[in-house]
Amino acid sequence: MAYIIAIANEKGGVAKTTTAVSLGAALVEAGQTVLLVDLDPQANLSMAVGIEPVPSSKSIMSVFQDTGSLREHQVETGIPGLDIIPAAFDLGMAERFLPIRSGYETLLRRLLRTPDWKHDTILLDCPPFLGALTTNALAAADMLIMPTQAEYFSVSALRTMMGLIRKIRNEHNPQLLYRLLLTMYDRRNRIHRTLAEQLRATFGNGVLETVIEVDTRLRESAIAGLPIIYHSPHSRSALQYRALSQEILTYVKET
């Protein structure tokens, strides 16, 4: 069975997508096979690997409406070992019609937790909204990674995220493990240092060791539609996302 990682945070712009694509590629480089799933109507994860969003009939939307199978919507990214299920143009509509179905929260869990997926790891990129798509991702996941900026609004979003984790553990996924990932960190910034210390004091080993610092190379790699380890292999962020993949592999291997 694949190890499933959801990457989610209600706070916008904290590097959810950047983490999904960068970690995915770094895990492939470490010898894993990885499936990316783009659950965000913005389709940024699809763009990050140079793929356009797809029509509804060729997407997860058709699977939600029981007219297709998830496996047939898997697409190659051009990087061997890294596949993707791209976002659909109208993925936002799922927020409205999914909740009408009873048991909608575990739709993705039932689709992904089957032995037919040959990938070692599945990464789910979520939108900055705690609706049906993010709920599905948390109900399906073995681990939730919450990218977090060491800034006030981002840190305050954690309270809501912890509430959602409790609810998902109670109702659908008791084993869900969470970890915070500090992103876009600027070690020269006093607020970043202070809030990072507070997070480590509050969450202990709930905060991943690896910290991703600010690196403009990540902006360049997004434009190029290439993961950072291929676009700028020796950049600081490429090294840090490689370190993150090693840290995550210690969890994957435990299962």
Next chain:
Amino acid sequence: MAYIIAIANEKGGVAKTTTAVSLGAALVEAGQTVLLVDLDPQANLSMAVGIEPVPSSKSIMSVFQDTGSLREHQVETGIPGLDIIPAAFDLGMAERFLPIRSGYETLLRRLLRTPDWKHDTILLDCPPFLGALTTNALAAADMLIMPTQAEYFSVSALRTMMGLIRKIRNEHNPQLLYRLLLTMYDRRNRIHRTLAEQLRATFGNGVLETVIEVDTRLRESAIAGLPIIYHSPHSRSALQYRALSQEILTYVKET
């Protein structure tokens, strides 16, 4: 009638909330009375003026369910001339139940476009999701300000935003005017300079003259729960948001 400005963008973390609170305070300093409306379940705008989110019965949620009036949920911020309608804890639920009502898109427009509001300007802060709340804000607004980072994912979000603007103009609000606001701009960054030039070439005077540059004082003011012009009155971002308020007043005065 108050002049209504929606601040929206599907892209997360582009400074929608920071713009709402900073522009609101700067307009008050320029002699206007301003009502802020927090339409984001994250309740960041409420926090930015030091106010906790409110229970559903004391919020816009009760108005959406026809059991209250918007005026009674208005709260003072402690800054004379600046009032707020705070976010409710369960504002996210509105994304699910609002669309069930026919004509739900113009609920806010009908509530705000009445002569009883004594404020000169009303600012609507939106969540990073193009659902019922953002649709309501665009249908109600005289002007839409789209904070935009000069980065790839943020610029690509504009295509979707333009599609939504066309739809809202056709169906609910033909007069809706839009303007892009460059935020978190770093003039030393080559990508920022290049993408900013491309935006001005594509959108012409659809891009506001004022540019808000990166300024860590804005992070500090968020922690203090004070708008930037009160927290750091002589900072670069305070000056830039004052310049923005002057630019916006040229539109307000035209109506």
